[in-house]
Amino acid sequence: MTEPVTLEMVAGAVEGVGGAERVRANRIRVRTTSDNVREAIQRVNRVLPCDRLISISTVDTADAIELHYHLIGQHRTIVTVTVELPRDKPEIQTVSDLLPPAGLYERQIHDLFGVVFRGHPGLTQLVLNDDWPPDEHPLRKDWKPDPRTFYGGVRQQEVG
Amino acid sequence: MTGPSPTLSRRLLNWARGKSPWVTIFNSGSCNACDIEILACLMPRFDVERFGILARGSPRHADILIVTGAVTRQQAPRLRRVWEQIPEPKYVIAMGACGAGGGVFQGLYHMEGSVERVVPVDVFVAGCPPRPDEIINAVVTCLGLMAEDAAHGGRAWRMGTAPVPGAEAST
Numbered sequence: 001m002t003e004p005v006t007l008e009m010v011a012g013a014v015e016g017v018g019g020a021e022r023v024r025a026n027r028i029r030v031r032t033t034s035d036n037v038r039e040a041i042q043r044v045n046r047v048l049p050c051d052r053l054i055s056i057s058t059v060d061t062a063d064a065i066e067l068h069y070h071l072i073g074q075h076r077t078i079v080t081v082t083v084e085l086p087r088d089k090p091e092i093q094t095v096s097d098l099l100p101p102a103g104l105y106e107r108q109i110h111d112l113f114g115v116v117f118r119g120h121p122g123l124t125q126l127v128l129n130d131d132w133p134p135d136e137h138p139l140r141k142d143w144k145p146d147p148r149t150f151y152g153g154v155r156q157q158e159v160g
Numbered sequence: 161m162t163g164p165s166p167t168l169s170r171r172l173l174n175w176a177r178g179k180s181p182w183v184t185i186f187n188s189g190s191c192n193a194c195d196i197e198i199l200a201c202l203m204p205r206f207d208v209e210r211f212g213i214l215a216r217g218s219p220r221h222a223d224i225l226i227v228t229g230a231v232t233r234q235q236a237p238r239l240r241r242v243w244e245q246i247p248e249p250k251y252v253i254a255m256g257a258c259g260a261g262g263g264v265f266q267g268l269y270h271m272e273g274s275v276e277r278v279v280p281v282d283v284f285v286a287g288c289p290p291r292p293d294e295i296i297n298a299v300v301t302c303l304g305l306m307a308e309d310a311a312h313g314g315r316a317w318r319m320g321t322a323p324v325p326g327a328e329a330s331t
Binding site: 151 | 240272277
């Protein structure tokens with residue numbers, strides 16, 4: 001058991017790229033910008049060290065798309081790196097080279113929210129079905145199924 | 161019995177089919193609870209093999225297709241293809257609330273919905289998940305339909321596309 005990570009340690013580690021706040025007893029959130037996200041994750045990863053990625057969660061808040069990178073290490077404190085992206089052009093640098101498991105999460109987020117991860121080695125469809133139209137992202141808050149669009153499955157005239 | 165009397169081989173076939181309905185199980189995107197109940201059916205406690213009901217891996221060997229769960233868009237063409245491979249006469253049982261109308265998955269972006277949107281269903285089983293007794297009951301109901309269809313020379317009389325001979329006797 002290593003010593004627990006304190007808010008001061010996180011704030012010191014991400015000095016200059018974002019601000020840290022304690023949201024719960026063992027959760028610390030680091031707010032940063034899309035330009036600094038790689039630097040913040042690298043510092044949290046190497047300095048603290050939070051060497052495991054739990055998940056990347058995504059929230060569509062109707063004003064912006066938030067990405068939360070949840071990282072954890074031996075110290076059992078979850079450090080969340082949060083970044084907000086504009087809804088009309090959500091683009092961010094990939095972290096799949098720093099944290100290899102992030103590659104799969106990024107493909108899923110690309111499918112469901114349309115976030116483009118620059119530098120991702122293979123940003124292809126992962127979870128949606130094969131016939132899904134490529135420009136629709138079903139977990140966005142403003143998405144409604146269009147009755148004229150074919151989303152895959154079986155066409156009713158084929159069933160007969 | 162209407163129409164020309166069936167040949168001996170046809171009558172023998174119908175008799176044998178009713179004595180041993182072979183089922184194939186297709187998971188079209190369920191939460192696996194229905195599959196576990198089907199497995200419970202096959203295990204010694206309920207032991208459907210005493211009725212001659214046998215689970216087959218291949219749809220080409222089966223008489224009855226048991227579909228578990230709501231149909232996802234990815235699975236829908238596959239379900240259709242599996243159903244097309246079953247030789248006639250074939251029967252479809254849709255299991256659970258999901259098979260009937262999508263259940264808790266109704267209206268999601270990746271859901272086709274009811275099994276009936278993809279293949280014609282003969283028996284719906286209620287429950288989430290249905291108990292093994294209800295699954296056995298559904299298969300036995302299918303056997304009743306099978307006998308009636310054999311007497312009417314096909315399933316067209318139930319679909320409302322053919323004139324119904326002796327409707328009051330069959331219902």
